[in-house]
Amino acid sequence: xxAPAPVPGxxxxxxxxxxxxxxxxxxxxxxxxxxSDLVGGDVWLKCENLQRAGSFKIRGAYTRxxxxxxxxxxxxxxxxxxxxxxxxxxxxASLLGARATVFMPVGAAxxxxxxxxxxGADVQHVGRSVDEALVAAGGFAERTGAVLVxxxxxxxxxxxxxxxxxxxLEQVPDARTLLVxxxxxxxxxxxxLEVAAARAAGxxxxxxxxxxxxxxxxxxxxxxxxxxALERMSTMADGIAVGRPGEVPxxxxxxxxxxxxxxxxxxxxRALVLLLERAKLVVEPAGAAAVAAVLAEPTAxxxxxxxxxxxxxxxxxxxxxxxxxxLVAAGRYLRLRVRxxxxxxxxxxxxEEVGRSDANLVEVGHRRTSARLHVDEVEVAxxxxxxxxxxxxxxxxxxxxxxxxxxLE
Numbered sequence: 001x002x003a004p005a006p007v008p009g010x011x012x013x014x015x016x017x018x019x020x021x022x023x024x025x026x027x028x029x030x031x032x033x034x035x036s037d038l039v040g041g042d043v044w045l046k047c048e049n050l051q052r053a054g055s056f057k058i059r060g061a062y063t064r065x066x067x068x069x070x071x072x073x074x075x076x077x078x079x080x081x082x083x084x085x086x087x088x089x090x091x092x093a094s095l096l097g098a099r100a101t102v103f104m105p106v107g108a109a110x111x112x113x114x115x116x117x118x119x120g121a122d123v124q125h126v127g128r129s130v131d132e133a134l135v136a137a138g139g140f141a142e143r144t145g146a147v148l149v150x151x152x153x154x155x156x157x158x159x160x161x162x163x164x165x166x167x168x169l170e171q172v173p174d175a176r177t178l179l180v181x182x183x184x185x186x187x188x189x190x191x192x193l194e195v196a197a198a199r200a201a202g203x204x205x206x207x208x209x210x211x212x213x214x215x216x217x218x219x220x221x222x223x224x225x226x227x228x229a230l231e232r233m234s235t236m237a238d239g240i241a242v243g244r245p246g247e248v249p250x251x252x253x254x255x256x257x258x259x260x261x262x263x264x265x266x267x268x269x270r271a272l273v274l275l276l277e278r279a280k281l282v283v284e285p286a287g288a289a290a291v292a293a294v295l296a297e298p299t300a301x302x303x304x305x306x307x308x309x310x311x312x313x314x315x316x317x318x319x320x321x322x323x324x325x326x327l328v329a330a331g332r333y334l335r336l337r338v339r340x341x342x343x344x345x346x347x348x349x350x351x352e353e354v355g356r357s358d359a360n361l362v363e364v365g366h367r368r369t370s371a372r373l374h375v376d377e378v379e380v381a382x383x384x385x386x387x388x389x390x391x392x393x394x395x396x397x398x399x400x401x402x403x404x405x406x407x408l409e
Contacts, residue, residue, distance in 0.1 A: 006155045006248065007155065007158075007248070007251065007252060008155045008156070008158050008159035008162070008193065010197065012155065012156075012159040013159050013162045013163075013166075013193055013194070015159075016059075016063040016156070016159040016160045016162065016163060017162075017163045017166060019062070019063060019066050020059060020062060020063065020160065020163050023052075023058070023062055023095065024051060024052060024058055024059055024062070024163070025050065025051055025052055026167055027046065027047045027048050027050050027051050027167070028047050028050070029044045029045065029046050029047065029168070029171045029172055029306065030044065030045050030047060030279070031043070031044055031045075032044070032045050032278065032279050033278070034274060034278045034279075035274075035291065035294055035295075035298075035305075035307070036303070038294065038295070038298035039294065039298045039299070039301060039303050039305055040298075040299075040303065041302075041303025041304060041305070042303050042304040042305070043294060043303065043304070043305045043306075043307060044171075044172050044175070044304065044305065044306045044307070045275075045279060045281070045291070045306075045307055045309055046164070046167075046168050046171075046306055046307070046308045046309060047281065047309050048164060048287070048308060048309055048310050048311065049281060049282065049283050049284070049287055049309045049310070049311055049312025050312070051311075052091060053084075053087040053088050053090075053091045053115070053119070054084065054087060054115070054311055054312050054313040055084035055087070055088065055239070055287070055310055055311030055312070055313060056084075056161060056164050056187055056308075056310050056311065057081075057084045057085045057087065057088030057089075057151070057311075058087075058088040058091055058092060059088075059160040059161050059163050059164060059190075060088070060151075060152075060154075060156070060157035060158070060159075060160035060161045060186055060190070061079075061085065061088035061089045061091075061092040061093075061149055061157070061160070062088070062091075062092040062095065062096070062160060063156050063157065063159055063160030064092075064149050064150075064154060064156040064157050064160065065077055065089070065092045065093060065096050065098055065147075065149060066092075066096060067156050068098070068147055072147050073096065073097065073098040073147075074098075075144070075145040075146050075147060076093075076098055076099035076100065076101065076144070076146040076147070077089060077093055077098050077099070077100050077101075077146055077147045077148075077149050078100070078101045078102070078103070078137045078140050078141050078144075078146040078147070078148055078149070079100070079101075079102050079103070079137060079148070079149045079150075079151065080102070080103045080104070080130060080133035080134040080136065080137035080151065081102060081103075081104060081130060081133070081151055082104065082105055082108055082109075082112070082130050082133075082238040082239060082241065083104070083108055083109055083112025083113070083115075083116070083238070083239065083313055084112070084239050084286075084310075084311050084313055085149075085151040086102040086104055086108075086112065086113075086116040086121065086123070087112065087115050087116050087119060087313065089102060089121065089149050090102060090115075090116045090117075090119035090120060090121035091119045093119075093120070093121065094119050094120045099122075099146075100119075100120065100121040100122070101121065101122045101123075101124065101137075101140060101146060102116055102121045102122070102123050102124070102137075103123075103124050103125075103126050103133040103134075103136045103137045103140070104116070104123055104124070104125055104126075104133060105125070105126070105127050105128055105129055105130060105132065105133050106125045106126070106127065106128060107128065108125070108238075109238070109313070109314070109315040109318065110315060111313065111314075111315050111316070112313050112315075115313070124136070129233070129241065129243065130151070130241065130242055130243075131242070131243045131244065134150075134151075150246070151184060151186065152183070152184030152185055152186030152187075152189075152242070152246045152248075152249055153184060153186070153246030153247055153248050153249065154248060155248055157186050157248075158186055158189045158190045158193070158248055158249055158252065159190065159193075160190070161186050161187045161189070161190030161191070162190035162191065162193045162194050163190070164187065164190065164191060164308070165178075165190055165191035165192075165193065165194030165195060166194050168191070168194075168306050168308070169194055169195075169198055169203075172304060172306050174304055175205065175304050175305070175306045176204065176205065176206065176302045176303060176304055176305070177205070177206045177207075177208065177301045177302050177303070177304075177305045177306070178191060178195065178205065178206070178207050178208070178305075178306050178308070179208050179210055179290035179291075179293055179294065179301070179305065179306065179307045179308065180207070180208070180209055180210065180290060180308045180310075181209075181210050181211075181237075181239075181240055181286055181287065181289035181290055181308065181310045182209035182210060182211050182218060182240060182253075182260060182289075183211070183215075183239065183240030183241065183242035183286070184242040184244075184245060184246045184249065185209075185218065185245050185246055185249030185250060185252075185253050186246065186248075186249050187308070187310060188207075188209045188249065188253055188257060189248070189249030189250075189252035189253055191207065191308075192207055192252050192253060192255075192256035192257050193252060193256070195207045195256060196255075196256045206258050206259075206301075206302065207256065207257050207258055208257070208258060208259045208260070208261060208293070208301070209253065209257050209259070209260040209261070210260070210261050210262070210263060210289040210290050210292070210293045211240060211260060211261070211262050211263075211289070212235040212236075212237040212240055212241070212262065212263060212265070212268065212285075212286075212289065213235075213262035213263060213264050213265075214233060214234045214235040214265065215230065215233035215234070215235045215237065215240065215241040215242070215243075216230075216260075216262045217229070217230050217242065217243060217244055217245050218245055218253065218260040219260055219262065221244075221245050221250065222253070222254060222260060225254075226250075227244050227245040227246070227247060227250050228244065228245075229243050229244040230243045230244070235265065235268075235285075236265060236268060236269075236285045236318070236322055236325075237268055237284075237285040237286040237288075237289060238285070238286065239284055239285070239286030239287065239310070239311055239313075240286040240289060241286075261293050263289055263292040263293050263296055264292075264296070265325070266325070266326075266329040267292035267293070267295060267296045267329075268285045268288055268289065268292045268322075269285075269322055269323075269325040269326030269328075269329050270292065270295050270326050270329045270330055271283075271288035271289075271291040271292035271295055271326075272285065272288050272319075272322055272323065272326050273323060273326035273327060273329075273330055273332075274291065274295065275288060275291060275309070276323070281309065281312070282312050282314065282319070283309050283311070283312050283314070284311050284312055284313055284314040285314070285318075285322060286310060286311060287309045287310040287311040287312060288309065289310075290307035290308050290309070290310075291307050291309070293307075294307060330388065330389070331386060331388045331389030331390070331391070331392040331393075332385065332386060332387070332388060332392075333383070333384075333385060333386070334359070334382075334383070334384040334385075334386050334392050334395065334396075334408075335381070335382070335383050335384075335408070335409040336381075336382055336384075336396070336399075336406055336407060336408050336409060337379055337380065337381050337382075337406070337407045337409065338350060338379070338380045338382065338399065338404045338405065338406055338407075339372075339377050339378070339379055339380075339404070339405045340377065340378060340379075340380060340404065341376060341377060341378075342376050342377055342378045343376075346378075347366070347378075347380060350380060350404065351364070353398065353399060353402050353404070354382065354384065354395070354399070356398070357394065357395040357398045357399070358391075359384040359385065359386050359391070359395045360384060360385040360386075361382065361383075361384060362383040362384060362385055363381075363382070363383040364380060364381070364382055364383075365380065365381035365382075366378060366379075366380060366381075367379045367380075367381070381409075396408070
């Protein structure tokens with residue numbers, strides 16, 4: 001039987017916070033009115049998207065590397081990451097005078113790759129997931145003697161992430177519910193250590209982890225009582241797309257986290273739109289998972305609520321696609337196909353009907369050849385801007401009421 005995974009003690013957590021003083025930013029917490037109205041009490045956003053290197057990862061990476069001996073630092077460090085841990089390791093290594101090599105999945109977001117290189121790391125692309133990159137990083141460590149800085153599965157990394165939990169509890173002393181995005185579990189475990197200490201001192205706190213439904217390894221693992229690997233993952237939230245929980249964080253999460261919830265891709269998209277529109281914050285999909293959980297079921301959380309925005313490193317092209325997806329999910333963007341007769345004036349009449357519904361026409365396409373069409377029909381593809389779900393449904397009803405066969409995309 002294997003030995004239990006090491007768990008950072010209170011002295012480890014305190015020492016990590018002391019080491020991080022002057023290195024990491026004490027990121028702000030801001031109240032969000034839109035979310036507060038939904039929940040019926042205060043909802044605060046912990047803006048770790050404004051942290052150095054764009055995410056919380058610098059906390060754990062710096063703690064791990066700072067605890068290496070001079071001889072270990074001289075051999076260099078190696079990491080695997082989709083982007084945020086890569087930047088955290090690269091920045092921490094540069095601050096501590098260590099050489100860094102980072103393995104990133106093929107297709108990692110270009111801004112994350114560029115930022116990692118800008119901090120001085122050597123970047124190598126391997127595989128399609130963080131798990132595959134981790135295997136390559138482990139092999140590199142064995143061949144070269146470089147020290148592996150794991151993104152979540154090490155006691156020092158968890159101790160560093162605990163500093164975020166300590167800040168939250170100081171900044172929102174009356175918090176009742178904490179929501180934390182979760183991939184491998186390092187951040188959630190770190191926050192859990194601080195929550196456990198606060199509970200021991202008499203504070204009533206509920207801690208909830210949030211995973212993307214299409215990459216949720218924790219729920220089945222917690223049910224089984226041990227970390228289990230997913231067979232496949234598919235989510236826009238690459239920062240929390242981890243196929244198997246870490247041994248170190250898993251035990252802490254199992255002992256101290258009240259619940260791990262999942263959110264859909266639509267929930268994540270809606271959260272990104274809300275954060276951009278109502279909070280003026282640019283957040284990556286993984287970083288918006290906690291807000292997505294609030295939007296999905298606002299009455300499930302006792303206020304005051306703190307939702308951690310774990311990172312803001314998002315590729316502008318991905319942001320464009322995700323925002324379109326979010327606008328569709330929010331009923332603000334409508335794509336549909338309509339069959340009309342293939343004769344002069346019919347397209348004009350269709351567009352007049354769209355105008356009467358007060359929808360804004362963004363794009364129109366015309367198709368004459370399709371197995372679905374009769375010889376005297378054409379299909380018109382419309383992209384419309386609407387004012388929300390009620391207006392969207394009204395536009396569709398108006399077109400159908402006018403006799404047009406409508407198919408939603």
